[in-house]
Amino acid sequence: MKKKELLFAVILFIVETFIDELFIQFLLGLIVVTCFLILNKFKVPNIVFLVPLIMITLIGFINGIIFNYQTFNFFRDSIYFITVIVVITIGLFNIKIMEKNSIDFIKVFIFSVSLNIMYRFFNLLFSNYSNLDLFNLIRDEARGIEITLPITIIILLFYKSFSSNYLISKRVDLILLILNSSFLLLSISRTGIVNLVIGLLVFQIFKLKRNKIKIKLNFGLIILLVVTLVIFFLIPKEIIEILVQKFLNTINEVDSQNNWSSLSDIVSNWRGYEVNVANSLISNGTYYNRIFGFGFGKLIPVQFSNLVGVPVTDGGITILHNGYYHILVKSGIVGLCFYLYFFLKIIFKGLLSKKTFNEVILICISLIYIVSSFVITGLFAVPTKISVLLLIAFLIKKRNNVSERKV
Incomplete structure (x- = not known):
């Protein structure tokens, strides 16, 4: 790995x-x-592929002005969406510098994520906790890894099979694979594990060198299995019981049709409750609201918002643990169509192109976002997934070999 x-x-x-x-x-x-x-x-790079995201943002922004919501809520929503476009644009600009210095952003991405995981491990190791406090500590440290970590593991598993070279070196790749896999398993992030499975399936479908990939995958799975067993032997029994119950409750947690008259049901199945409230909001809105959304600044009027760190006096929350309903509320059906179009275009273009490593990674990232947006905020996440957005920009720039034009 180069110093730069x-x-x-x-x-x-x-x-x-x-x-x-x-x-x-x-x-x-x-x-x-x-x-x-x-x-x-x-001179700016060609940002045509960003048009769907720009349209989502523009619709929400205009509606926010039309409906004249509270200024703070309006600007907060605007920043959530605009930041994603800004970061990807930075990525497109930055590619020129990287190409000039022969820098591979995939390596930058992998090492950056791995440094972040080391930092999280450091926090876990040097924290004082009881057995039950450990669960909450792990959950807090694992926030935001649902997208970045599965992508990192997938790249480390399959990079050599596509390029015939190790990403950094055989030993370093193996160490980073064990490090990142360990944290994903330790976190027991249901979304992260599902995203990892999606990545494995995608690369199995598009594998180029069948035998080499099979050996690499089997070796990687053995590492994952060993790490899983070690972690489960080390984690206290009380934590294991909580984690098992958490997985068993997955369906109920996202089911919006539960009985929401009980506070205990709301606490246990908060994501389903959020969707239920958002669905009622959309159903009771006008046809304009359904088609173009309520705009930036509109709050989802949930009760007990203090459960997710928002004061009840605020009157609701602005972000949902469901990316699709989040966009439906802000930019309507039109915005949701643009959101799906952004990822589906990447996938279909990848399917019609030569199946290089970059193309398969783009397909993998798109499918991960399409699936995980049912249970997390999606592309317009808070805090912004900077490394993933820059990776998307890098891969699309490589694909299109975009030329610059004068403003």
Whole structure:
């Protein structure tokens, strides 16, 4: 791994790990984009593929102005959506610098995520906790890894099979695979594990060198199995019982048809309750609201919002643990269609192209977002998945070999 790649990885790790305040990310993003524009003499990369995301944002922004919601809520929603576009745009600008210095962003991504996982492990190891406190500690440390970690593991498993070279080196790749796999299993993130399975299936379908990939995959699965057994022997029995119950309750937790008259049901199945309230909001809205949404600034009027850290006096929450309903509320059916179009276009273009490693990773990322958006916020997540957005920009830029044009 080159020193410049390591430097980029460290910078990305610092930004994503320690600058998690969305407004600061947004502000820094605008400053970086402005600097790139000046340095490039106001030449910008082709951002046509971002049009669906821009349209989602534009619809929500215009409706927010029309319905005149509270200013704070309006700007907060706007920043959630605009930051995603800003980060991807930075990625498109940054590719020119990386190509000039022969920097492979996939390596930067892998090492940055791995540094983040090391940091999380460090927090776990040096925290004081009882057995039951350990569960909450693990859950807190595992927040936000549902997308980045499965993608990292998949890349480490299959990179050599497609390129005939190790990503960094045989030993380092193996260490990083064990490190990241261990944390995913330790976190027992249901969404993360499902996303990992999606990635494994995608690469099995598109495998290029059948025998080599099979050996690599089997070896990787053996590592995952060994790590799983070690972790389960080390975790206290009380934590195991909680985790088993958590998995058994998965269906109920996202079911929006439960009886919501009981506080205990709401607490146990919060995601389903959120969807139920959002569904009622949409159903009771006008046809315009259903088609174009309520706009940025509209709150979802849940009760007991203090359960997710939002004061009850706020009158509701602005973000849902369901990316599809989140977009339906903000930008309506039209916005949801743009959201699906963004990922489906990437998938179909990948299917029609030569099945390179970059193409398969893009397909994998798109399918992961399409599936996981049922249970997490999706692409417009808080805090922003900076590393994944930059990876998407890198892979699409590589695919399209985008030329620059004058503004």
